[in-house]
Amino acid sequence: MKCSLKKRFARVASNFGISFLTPLIGINLGNAVFQDHTIFIITILQAFLAASIYTGLAVSKEVRDWSESK
Numbered sequence: 001m002k003c004s005l006k007k008r009f010a011r012v013a014s015n016f017g018i019s020f021l022t023p024l025i026g027i028n029l030g031n032a033v034f035q036d037h038t039i040f041i042i043t044i045l046q047a048f049l050a051a052s053i054y055t056g057l058a059v060s061k062e063v064r065d066w067s068e069s070k
Contacts, residue, residue: 003065008062008066011058011062012055012058012059012062015054015055015058016051016054016055016058019050019051019054019055020047020048020050020051021047023046023047023050023051024043024044024047027043027046027047028043031043
């Protein structure tokens with residue numbers, strides 16, 4: 001199945017969004033439950049790091065799929 005460049009980019013962007021928001025919400029919820037007063041910017045950095053790793057995996061999968069379709 002062929003996918004356009006727009007669809008591949010949309011999948012990678014949506015993976016980044018999901019993988020950024022999930023830990024951001026989870027960390028903030030954990031901070032509220034355990035009454036941890038971590039600076040919000042640290043929470044954003046942690047979520048960005050997790051999203052970057054997950055997005056790297058998604059990009060690798062897209063490149064693999066692209067190379068198999070050639």
